[in-house]
Amino acid sequence: MIEWVYLLLAVSFMGFNSFIVKKLVKTLKPNVVMFYQFMLAMPLVLFYTFISGSEFIFNPLLLLIGLAYFVSLTLFYVALSKGNLIRAGPIWTLNLLVTALLGFVFLLEPVDLKIILGILFGVLSVYFLRGDN
Amino acid sequence: MDWFFYAFIAMILQGVLVFAIKPLSRIFNPVLLLFMQYLGGLISVSVYILARKFKLKITKRELMLALLSGFLVSTGLTFYYIAIKLLPISIASPVQSVGIMLMQVLFGFTFLKEKLTKKAFIGLTCSILCIIFLTI
Numbered sequence: 001m002i003e004w005v006y007l008l009l010a011v012s013f014m015g016f017n018s019f020i021v022k023k024l025v026k027t028l029k030p031n032v033v034m035f036y037q038f039m040l041a042m043p044l045v046l047f048y049t050f051i052s053g054s055e056f057i058f059n060p061l062l063l064l065i066g067l068a069y070f071v072s073l074t075l076f077y078v079a080l081s082k083g084n085l086i087r088a089g090p091i092w093t094l095n096l097l098v099t100a101l102l103g104f105v106f107l108l109e110p111v112d113l114k115i116i117l118g119i120l121f122g123v124l125s126v127y128f129l130r131g132d133n
Numbered sequence: 134m135d136w137f138f139y140a141f142i143a144m145i146l147q148g149v150l151v152f153a154i155k156p157l158s159r160i161f162n163p164v165l166l167l168f169m170q171y172l173g174g175l176i177s178v179s180v181y182i183l184a185r186k187f188k189l190k191i192t193k194r195e196l197m198l199a200l201l202s203g204f205l206v207s208t209g210l211t212f213y214y215i216a217i218k219l220l221p222i223s224i225a226s227p228v229q230s231v232g233i234m235l236m237q238v239l240f241g242f243t244f245l246k247e248k249l250t251k252k253a254f255i256g257l258t259c260s261i262l263c264i265i266f267l268t269i
Contacts, residue, residue, distance in 0.1 A: 003219035013209030015236030040203030054162035066173015072146035079140035098148025103223035118266030128256030
């Protein structure tokens with residue numbers, strides 16, 4: 001049950017954040033917004049790391065996650081500047097499909113009709129909502 | 134068509150990144166993974182800003198909003214990464230993506246008085262069905 005509470009909190013925080021980002025990128029370059037976000041996020045998440053009781057292990061290879069995150073967001077912003085949100089937005093949001101497929105193939109996560117239907121409706125909602133907004 | 138190429142590569146990269154958190158969270162604390170993501174991200178974005186000579190000057194209001202955004206996204210991702218550790222990735226990822234879209238539409242409709250078109254209504258119905266099928 002607690003995992004669903006975490007997921008609900010994640011959706012609430014990130015959904016509200018998308019409104020603020022939408023406002024900010026009207027006047028600022030997305031990478032500048034990203035810079036200020038990361039400036040606050042880094043010490044804050046370090047604080048969360050300590051209160052979660054985690055041992056601090058510095059593995060430089062893990063920095064590659066950050067590089068991938070930055071490259072992915074920057075490529076998306078480039079796509080937005082060359083195309084538009086109506087066209088590039090849905091493609092970006094379909095990363096849910098990539099993640100789910102990788103989960104089925106490499107982690108052998110269970111797949112049944114309910115999950116297939118859920119993902120199918122997810123893809124349809126991306127088409128209808130992102131294509132409209 | 135090069136916008137499609139960039140969006141496609143970004144989509145694949147983001148999908149792989151979220152997927153990678155699941156096996157990595159079996160070895161490392163997911164919150165520590167997020168910290169390393171932000172550290173790597175801050176280094177990368179700083180180098181990029183310097184190379185492109187972007188100006189970092191922003192107004193006080195923009196700074197406050199950017200910091201609020203930093204708080205919301207990092208706290209949201211902290212909860213998301215913990216949820217990824219506990220749930221199958223093939224369920225957590227679609228529910229999170231669709232949930233955010235659903236929130237955006239509901240926020241826009243409720244607070245910004247945006248018009249709910251027929252297409253958006255179908256999208257909302259599909260989002261709710263997606264969440265129902267993935268959570269029951």
